[in-house]
Amino acid sequence: MTAESRNAVKSLESIAEEIYEEINKGMIPSMKIPVRTKNNIVFDIKHGVWKYGRNFGQRSAKKLDGAYMLLRTLYMLDFIKDMIAENKSSTLRELYYISEGWETAKFHSQDESNNLVEDLEIITRYMREDFKLRPEEDGARVIGNITINETNRKGVKKRINCRDDVGDSGYTVPYNVEKEKIEFVDVDADFVIAIETGGMFDRLVENGFDEKERAILVHLKGQPARSTRRLLKRMNEELNLPVVVFTDGDPWSFRIFASVAYGAIKTAHLSEYLATPTAEFVGITASDILNYELPTDKLNDRDIEALKAELSDPRFQTDFWISEIKAMLEIKKKAEQQALAKYGLDYVTDTYLPEKLQEIGII
Amino acid sequence: MLDENIAELLAEKQKEISVSEFFERNKHVLGFDSPVKSLITAVKEGVDNALDACEEAGILPEIRVEIRKVEKNEYLIAIQDNGPGIVKRNIPKVFGQLLYGSRFHAIRQSRGQQGIGISGVVMCSQLTTGRPARILSKTAGKMAADEIILSIDTKHNRPEVVREDVVLWDEVEHGTRIEVYLRGRLIRGRQSVYEYLRRTAIVNPHAKITYIEEDRKYIFERATERLPKKTVEIKPHPYGVELGTLLKMIKHSKNRQINSFLMNEFSRVSPRVADEICSVAGIDQKKRPKEITVEEAKALINAMRKVRIMAPPSDCLSPIGAHLIKKGLRNVMEEYKPEYYVPPVTREPAVYSGNPFQVEVGMVYGGNLPKDQPVEILRFANRVPLLYQQGACAITHAIERIKWKQYGLEQRGGKGIPNGPAVILVHIASTRVPFTSEAKEAVADIPEIIEEIGKALKECARHLRFHIKKREKKKKVRDKFEIVQKIIPEIARKSAEIVGKPVPPIDRTITKIMGILWVDSVSEYGKGIYDVRIKVINYMEKRAKFSLYTEIERESIRDAEPEGRRSGRGIVWDISLKPTESLEIRLKLRGEKGDYDDIELYTDGINPVHVIGAEPLPGDWNVERAEIIEVME
Numbered sequence: 002m003t004a005e006s007r008n009a010v011k012s013l014e015s016i017a018e019e020i021y022e023e024i025n026k027g028m029i030p031s032m033k034i035p036v037r038t039k040n041n042i043v044f045d046i047k048h049g050v051w052k053y054g055r056n057f058g059q060r061s062a063k064k065l066d067g068a069y070m071l072l073r074t075l076y077m078l079d080f081i082k083d084m085i086a087e088n089k090s091s092t093l094r095e096l097y098y099i100s101e102g103w104e105t106a107k108f109h110s111q112d113e114s115n116n117l118v119e120d121l122e123i124i125t126r127y128m129r130e131d132f133k134l135r136p137e138e139d140g141a142r143v144i145g146n147i148t149i150n151e152t153n154r155k156g157v158k159k160r161i162n163c164r165d166d167v168g169d170s171g172y173t174v175p176y177n178v179e180k181e182k183i184e185f186v187d188v189d190a191d192f193v194i195a196i197e198t199g200g201m202f203d204r205l206v207e208n209g210f211d212e213k214e215r216a217i218l219v220h221l222k223g224q225p226a227r228s229t230r231r232l233l234k235r236m237n238e239e240l241n242l243p244v245v246v247f248t249d250g251d252p253w254s255f256r257i258f259a260s261v262a263y264g265a266i267k268t269a270h271l272s273e274y275l276a277t278p279t280a281e282f283v284g285i286t287a288s289d290i291l292n293y294e295l296p297t298d299k300l301n302d303r304d305i306e307a308l309k310a311e312l313s314d315p316r317f318q319t320d321f322w323i324s325e326i327k328a329m330l331e332i333k334k335k336a337e338q339q340a341l342a343k344y345g346l347d348y349v350t351d352t353y354l355p356e357k358l359q360e361i362g363i364i
Numbered sequence: 365m366l367d368e369n370i371a372e373l374l375a376e377k378q379k380e381i382s383v384s385e386f387f388e389r390n391k392h393v394l395g396f397d398s399p400v401k402s403l404i405t406a407v408k409e410g411v412d413n414a415l416d417a418c419e420e421a422g423i424l425p426e427i428r429v430e431i432r433k434v435e436k437n438e439y440l441i442a443i444q445d446n447g448p449g450i451v452k453r454n455i456p457k458v459f460g461q462l463l464y465g466s467r468f469h470a471i472r473q474s475r476g477q478q479g480i481g482i483s484g485v486v487m488c489s490q491l492t493t494g495r496p497a498r499i500l501s502k503t504a505g506k507m508a509a510d511e512i513i514l515s516i517d518t519k520h521n522r523p524e525v526v527r528e529d530v531v532l533w534d535e536v537e538h539g540t541r542i543e544v545y546l547r548g549r550l551i552r553g554r555q556s557v558y559e560y561l562r563r564t565a566i567v568n569p570h571a572k573i574t575y576i577e578e579d580r581k582y583i584f585e586r587a588t589e590r591l592p593k594k595t596v597e598i599k600p601h602p603y604g605v606e607l608g609t610l611l612k613m614i615k616h617s618k619n620r621q622i623n624s625f626l627m628n629e630f631s632r633v634s635p636r637v638a639d640e641i642c643s644v645a646g647i648d649q650k651k652r653p654k655e656i657t658v659e660e661a662k663a664l665i666n667a668m669r670k671v672r673i674m675a676p677p678s679d680c681l682s683p684i685g686a687h688l689i690k691k692g693l694r695n696v697m698e699e700y701k702p703e704y705y706v707p708p709v710t711r712e713p714a715v716y717s718g719n720p721f722q723v724e725v726g727m728v729y730g731g732n733l734p735k736d737q738p739v740e741i742l743r744f745a746n747r748v749p750l751l752y753q754q755g756a757c758a759i760t761h762a763i764e765r766i767k768w769k770q771y772g773l774e775q776r777g778g779k780g781i782p783n784g785p786a787v788i789l790v791h792i793a794s795t796r797v798p799f800t801s802e803a804k805e806a807v808a809d810i811p812e813i814i815e816e817i818g819k820a821l822k823e824c825a826r827h828l829r830f831h832i833k834k835r836e837k838k839k840k841v842r843d844k845f846e847i848v849q850k851i852i853p854e855i856a857r858k859s860a861e862i863v864g865k866p867v868p869p870i871d872r873t874i875t876k877i878m879g880i881l882w883v884d885s886v887s888e889y890g891k892g893i894y895d896v897r898i899k900v901i902n903y904m905e906k907r908a909k910f911s912l913y914t915e916i917e918r919e920s921i922r923d924a925e926p927e928g929r930r931s932g933r934g935i936v937w938d939i940s941l942k943p944t945e946s947l948e949i950r951l952k953l954r955g956e957k958g959d960y961d962d963i964e965l966y967t968d969g970i971n972p973v974h975v976i977g978a979e980p981l982p983g984d985w986n987v988e989r990a991e992i993i994e995v996m997e
Contacts, residue, residue, distance in 0.1 A: 017862035024856050027872025063877055065843040068851040075858040082862070105854055 005131050006085050012125040013078045013132075020071060030071055031061035034120055035270070039314045042269050049278030050264045051316050053123070069106070070117070076106040077117060081132045090133035093118065123270045135176050139226040142171035144206055145193075145217030147236075150184040151175070160186065163217070169206060171220070178232045188240050191215040192363050194354075195233060197223065197248040197257055197284070201338045201349070208350040214364060217242065224257055227268065230275040233261060237277045243363055244277050247354070250285025250295075251335035252307035255317070255326070258282050263316040282321075283357040287328035290336050293353070296343055297334035304335060387487055393802040396488050399549035400556075403431065403439060404751065406485045406546055407557050410443030411564060412475040412748065413482050415571060417447035417540065419591060425571040426536075429561060431550060432578060438493055439548050444541035449503035452510045452528075459486050459499055459542065460514050460523025473595045473681050473793050475748050485544055487516050492547035496526050500541040502533055509533035550577070555751050558582065562696050563742055563749035567684055567791060569692035587691040592747075593682045598795065599631040601676040602641070602668035603718025610661050614653045622656065622664075623649040632674040641667045678713030678720045681793045684747070686710050689726040693789065703730030703835075706827045708789075709820045716812040721794035723813070725820035729828055733785035739763075739773065741781070743807075744791040750805055757806035759790045762817035771825035772832035786828075790817055841880070841976050848874040848903070871944040878903030881970060883912070883977035887961050893922065894960040898949040902941035909940045910970035913981055914963055916953060923952040 016032070023030040035041060035053040043054040062068040080099060084091060091099070096118070097111040108114045118129050129135070148162045149172075163172040175182060194216050196202045202220040205211070211218050217236070221229060237244050246261050248254035259265070262280040264272025290297055300308070308330050311317045317326065329335065341349045358364045391397045395405035407429055418425035423446060430442040450458055461483055486497045502509035513526040533541075552558065561575050565584035572586040600609070619625035623638040633641070642649040645667035647660055656664070684692070689708035697705075708726035715721070733740075743750040743759045754760050760781070768775040768782035775782040798808040807813065852870050860867040882901040887894055902908040915934040926949065928937040939947060953960050965978035972980040 014862060017859045020855060021859035021863050021865065021868060024852070024859070024870060024873050025868040027876065029873055029876050030855060030859075062847060062852060062855065062873075065847055068847045068855070072851050072855050072858065075855060075862060079858065079862050105850060 005127070006133070009125060009127040009131040010082055010085055012127060013081060013121065016121075016124060017075055017078055020075065029061055029063050031059050031063075031067070032071060032074065032124070033057045033059055035123060037119075037123075037266065037269070039266055039310075039316075042264075042266060042315055044315070045273065048273040048276075050272035050276040051269060052264065052272050053269045072106045073100070073103070073108065073113075073117060074121070076100070076103045077114075077121065081121075081134070084133050090135060093129075093134055093136055096134060119267065119270075126270075128271065128274075130177060130179075136226060136228075138173075138176055139222060139228070141174040141222045141226060141229040142202065142220040143174060143217065143232075144171040144202075145211045146189045146215075147185065147217055147240075148187040150186055152182055158184075164211065169203075171206070171218070174219075174226075174228055174232055176226070176228050178228045178235065183232075183235075185235070185240060188217075188236075188242070189215070190217045190242060192243045192245060192358075193217045193219060193233060193236050194283070195219045195221050195225070195229075195244060195246045195261060195280075196338075197221050197246075197254055198338060201247065204339075204346065205350060208347060210350045210354070213350070214354070214358070221246075221248075221257060221261075224253075224265075225261060227271070227275060230261055230277075233280070234275060234277045237279065244280040245283045245358065245361070245363060246280055247338060248282075248284030249335070249337045250287065250290060250329070251300075251337075252304055252311060252326075252329075254284055255311060255322070256307075258284060259314075259316045281361050281363070283354065283361070285336050285338055285340070286325045287332060287334075288325065290329075290332065290334055293341070293344075295336040295340040297336045297340070300329070300333045300335055305330065305333075387484075387491065390802075394484050394488075395803065396484075399437065399547060400551055401752070402488065402492075402546055403441065403548040403550060404555070404557055404560050406441050406488070406544060406548075407431075407443065407560060408748070409482045409485050410441070410542060411561070411573075414443060414445035414447060414540070415564075415568060415747075416475055418445055418571075419594070421448040422591060423447060424586065424589060424591065425568070426574075427571055428574045428576070429557070430576040431557060433550070434545065437547050437549065439546055439550065440543060441546055442541060442543045444500075444536070444539060446536050446539040449501045449506075449509075449538045449540055451503060452501070452512075455499055455501055455510065455512050456514060456523035456525055459483055459497060460516050461521060473746050473795055475746055482542065483516070485542075485546075486514065487518070489544035489546050490515055490518075493545040495545040498543040500531070500533055502536065502538050502540075504538045506538075507532075560749055560751060563744070563751075564747075566692040566696050566742065566789065567689075567744050567747045567749070569684075569688050569695060584696060587695040588688055590688070592684070595682045596680045598677060598680045598720075599629060601632060601715075601718030601720075602626075602630050602671075602673055603715075604676075604796065605630070605665065605668065605718070607658075607661060607665055610665060611658065614656055614661065617653045619653055621649060622647060622651045622653055625653045631676050637671060637673055640671045644670055675715045676718060676720045676795075678722070680795055681713055681720055681722045683710050683722045683724055683793050684791060686724075686726075689724060689789065689791070693726055693728055693787075697728050697787065700728075700733050701731040702728045702733060702787075704728070704828070704831050706824045706831070709823045711816050711820050714812060714816050716798070716810045719794055719796045719798075721792055721797070721813060721816070723816040723820050724789075724791040724793070725817070725824050726789040727824045727828060728787040728789075729831065730785050733787065735785045736783060738781040738783055739786040739788055742787060742789040744789070745797040745799075745804075745807060746793055747791070750807075752803075753800070753806035756800055758809045758814050759792070759807055759817060761809055762790075762814045762821060763788060765814070765818060766821050766825065768825070771829045773828075788821070788824075790820075792817075844878050844880075848877055852877070872905070875903055875905045875943045879974065880904065881908050881910070881967070881975045883965055883967070883975065885963055885965060885977075887963065889957055889961070892954060892956075894951070894953040894955055896951040896953060896960060896963060898951070898963075898965065899946065900939060900941065900949070901946040902943055904974060905943055907940065907942055908970060910938075911968045911981075912937045912939055912949075912978065913966040913968065914951075915966075916951075916960075916963070917955075920953045920955050920959070921951070922954055923950075925950045 020030045036056040036058045041054045041056040042051045045052045060067045060070050062071055093115055097114045100108045100114055118134055122129055143163045146164045150158045150160055153159050205218055210216060233244050236242050246258045248257055262277060264276040308326050311326055341353050396402045411427060414427050415425050426446040428444040432440045434440050459482055489497055496513050496515040499512045499514060500509045508530045511529045511531045515524045515526055517524045561573055565573050569587035570591050573584040575582040613629055617625050619628055623642055626633045626638040626641055639649055645663040686708040690705050706727035711723045713720050713722045743757055764780050773782035773784040798810050800806045800808045852873060856867050856870050880903050882903055885896055885898045887896045913936050924935055928935040966981040967975050967978045968981040
């Protein structure tokens with residue numbers, strides 16, 4: 002057992018201890034957890050990211066839902082404790098299926114169990130990896146002239162150049178990208194470009210954008226997994242590579258950028274590990290839709306709701322975002338990054354991106 | 365020169381086309397405008413007739429409807445009743461002549477006010493399939509039934525007997541059966557024959573209705589043995605009469621003077637009112653009715669509207685009544701296991717334009733009724749279901765105007781048909797139901813009617829709100845029980861297991877969560893004795909000292925353990941319980957089934973907000989009830 006794991010177990014035990022003591026004293030057991038909404042995130046000046054604020058919610062056994070959550074918490078603690086003692090680990094999905102056997106305490110969906118794992122991270126200030134819980138492999142990809150050492154499942158360090166040693170689909174990002182798993186050996190690139198969709202990633206690969214512009218391409222696969230965000234953060238911090246984010250032009254893509262650059266609301270307790278505050282947005286904006294006369298779709302009701310919510314999201318309170326969000330609400334249109342193909346397959350790599358990157362001084 | 369017979373010939377021709385062409389032209393009015401509707405209309409006319417015949421003869425109706433497909437788009441429909449039967453010589457006219465019948469001019473609440481009647485069905489059958497109708501009729505005391513195969517001579521609107529016979533029919537003692545072939549389409553759902561009969565059963569709980577559709581059989585059992593009150597015929601009220609009717613009445617009147625005509629032919633017209641009408645109209649009261657001109661008739665109508673006249677009598681109406689609406693609904697709604705039947709409301713009779721009418725509303729809530737759909741509206745006029753034109757109906761409009769949110773149903777934007785697990789039944793009984801069109805599918809927006817429906821709906825809705833509130837409170841208590849009985853013990857056990865300590869006591873935590881005194885009783889009945897168990901649990905943080913009362917006839921008490929004391933109208937126990945302590949009281953009571961299924965429990969000496977399952981003791985508990993033998997004026 003590692004020291005981290007031992008401490009994690011101790012800290013989990015102290016949660017059970019507290020609940021035990023409350024009942025022993027004749028009190029109603031409860032647990033305090035930061036409110037996990039956009040109304041409770043504050044800017045952390047030291048790390049330049051958004052983290053949870055001081056609003057706490059109480060999960061009390063006085064209410065039916067609260068009582069169930071406390072019971073589930075105890076079952077989960079117990080499970081993690083046993084797992085660590087036996088030197089095993091499990092995926093979040095396995096954990097959910099294991100909870101099927103917990104009778105009264107079982108979860109109704111994997112979201113519930115995933116959320117509770119995050120709650121435990123927040124309360125204990127340990128990461129789920131310390132609890133030996135891991136997400137499914139999510140398969141985000143990297144292509145570019147960067148060489149790494151990955152410690153594989155047999156404990157052997159494998160040296161991989163993410164341009165020359167991989168196929169056209171690139172190097173697949175594992176769920177753990179910490180130093181014990183991945184070491185950066187060498188890099189010859191000027192910046193990292195994180196791309197929302199697989200189609201656009203492949204376009205940039207085919208057009209040789211990585212070599213032409215000396216870029217490392219990272220496929221985000223929609224809302225990026227923790228490991229993808231962590232890898233971007235490490236490349237930015239340890240290799241001094243600027244990061245740009247290239248997405249569709251719609252409210253959901255803006256949120257993808259926000260979670261890369263400022264931290265996601267769901268994982269705000271980990272923002273300082275996951276967020277890259279200097280990341281720049283080179284995705285499609287409302288202005289681009291107008292300037293490049295891109296083919297568009299109409300905003301649907303959910304899009305409009307989401308844009309309006311973003312207007313009051315503290316992460317978007319910059320002149321750039323407020324004006325772009327308002328402009329999008331005004332034109333009532335959104336566009337995909339692949340809409341640039343209107344001007345030919347090379348347009349994005351020959352014209353659009355170079356223009357955008359020059360604007361922000363990357364090339 | 366013009367043939368002098370040509371006019372006659374033309375007239376002949378006009379008549380020739382008239383009946384069938386009238387039918388063709390007015391299909392939509394008569395209810396035969398679509399294949400789906402044709403079947404329903406046929407069933408409706410037959411069932412209306414059957415119910416009317418039984419009720420008039422004072423017989424509890426037993427009605428049987430059969431539908432069988434004989435060819436593509438062609439169905440055999442049979443409707444059979446246990447009514448008095450029809451004497452043979454009248455059969456052809458009743459079934460084979462349009463607009464024959466006694467109800468056409470009568471002012472009374474009747475089903476037959478709608479539609480063109482059964483002869484229209486025979487006509488439609490003949491026109492769409494070319495087949496005659498078969499009628500079986502057996503009157504009381506007869507061994508055999510008359511069988512008549514009948515078609516309609518459309519040239520002359522005259523019945524034509526194709527064949528007649530005497531057959532053995534021992535299925536019923538007396539009754540009538542009609543079989544017709546119709547082009548149509550049989551569907552399921554909200555506008556189906558099944559639904560029509562289901563709704564008919566709701567508002568006619570005195571009828572047993574059997575429906576056989578192909579090889580499926582549905583039975584709507586009788587929910588009451590009580591026949592509806594017989595309706596009385598009334599004369600028209602001056603406020604409701606129209607010019608054409610007045611002219612017709614004048615023409616047929618045998619009165620010699622206009623004032624006596626008014627007194628004799630209208631309801632609520634006294635000599636004084638008759639004189640006043642005449643003088644306002646500027647017509648001599650002694651004028652012979654036959655001499656009244658159209659202009660004068662118009663003046664009479666205007667005068668009638670101006671003079672104050674007493675409202676028409678309302679004993680001509682036969683509402684279903686709250687009790688039977690509930691029974692009827694219960695009878696057909698049970699498959700949804702509704703959690704609540706709102707006590708139905710029967711409003712006092714009211715009047716619009718001289719026509720008496722009465723509104724009734726019933727509601728069903730919860731259970732397996734769909735939660736996120738608009739409520740189901742069951743509309744009835746004179747005990748006849750209205751299946752079409754819901755959006756155009758005054759009943760729907762009245763429902764849409766209620767602010768349902770405050771009564772516990774969802775309503776998007778605060779108007780329109782509410783959403784929720786509910787069914788709303790509205791019945792309008794009137795001597796003349798005002799329909800929006802001749803198709804008689806929707807009630808017209810008469811302000812008086814909408815207002816009455818609104819009042820009845822609100823009364824029901826208040827009960828609903830009360831029920832929903834009570835249920836929410838119950839749910840809270842149920843949740844708390846789940847917490848303290850199921851979850852807290854588990855939390856205590858599991859946390860102890862993780863920290864490796866003995867399981868902590870949970871009593872004090874439980875009382876903190878509950879904070880109530882729980883009172884509950886269960887009754888079991890057998891052999892003239894009720895076995896009642898009353899359970900009292902103190903879920904409060906402090907000791908509970910109080911008195912528990914129950915109202916029981918002294919003579920009924922066989923045994924009580926603990927004994928308690930007698931007081932006022934029952935037994936009292938003085939109870940003191942520590943937190944989480946409980947007490948069980950057992951009673952043996954003599955009584956008939958139904959006497960003590962739910963015993964009333966009261967508490968005293970404890971704040972009622974902490975008590976679940978018992979009411980605060982009424983102030984007059986210890987007052988011996990005074991008996992008033994005689995009241996002297």
